[in-house]
Amino acid sequence: MQLQQKIIPCLWFDDQAKAAAEYYVGIFPSSRITHISRYPDAGQEIHGKPPGSVLTVSFELDGCPFTALNGGPHFRFNEAISLQVICQDQAEVDHYWSALAAGGDPAAQQCGWLKDRFGLSWQVFPDELTHMLDDPDPDKANRVMEVMLQQKKIQLDALQRAYAG
CATH class of the missing domain: 3.10.180.10 (2,3-Dihydroxybiphenyl 1,2-Dioxygenase, domain 1)
Structure with a gap:
């Protein structure tokens, strides 16, 4: 084998x-x-x-x-580990966010993070976000970060507007 x-x-x-x-x-x-x-x-x-x-x-x-x-009730998930879902566009973000967040903990939703109905944490974000935050222009990256920190589910159009200035 x-x-x-x-x-x-x-x-x-x-x-x-x-x-x-x-x-x-x-x-x-x-x-x-x-x-x-x-x-x-x-x-x-x-x-x-x-x-x-x-x-x-x-x-x-x-x-x-x-x-x-x-394995039994001895251990529970916590935010120390999460699974990342890197999406191509807003439609994918919307799909995965809605499906994974259904029945989960709404209080655990921020900046693209969510906790599903089983208590597992996920990060659902567009690949473009990574590139915007890695931009060598600190003003662009800072504007994107400020907007992202106000979001629960990532809204790519708002991030793109912040990135553009």
Whole structure:
């Protein structure tokens, strides 16, 4: 068996791994669930999960592999890690933002960041934003930053106006 990818993010869920994977796969094109493994009889005294219940779900989001683990309630997501969705235009920003933010925490939305219904943090932004913030002209970059800091979902037209001066 040949290893296809050396590093794969593993997302820890209490018992929502399959539901989360199905949800994410439904949002991103060219995405799919590739494998579901189940808890065996062994280890009941440690993991406490019923035999046959979902242990892990392997899935791909737009070609990137992930694993979702039903590990129990011991750990929760926090903002120390997020997944970035780099978009081509405002339509993509709108699509991913709406889909990922649905049922999530509205208080955790700022500057393109959001927290989804499973508590996972995402950054949804247009690739053009990176280029504007990296502009060698500090006035342009500062104007864009000031506007971005006032936004929840990124609005590219407002950033472009700020960039243009």
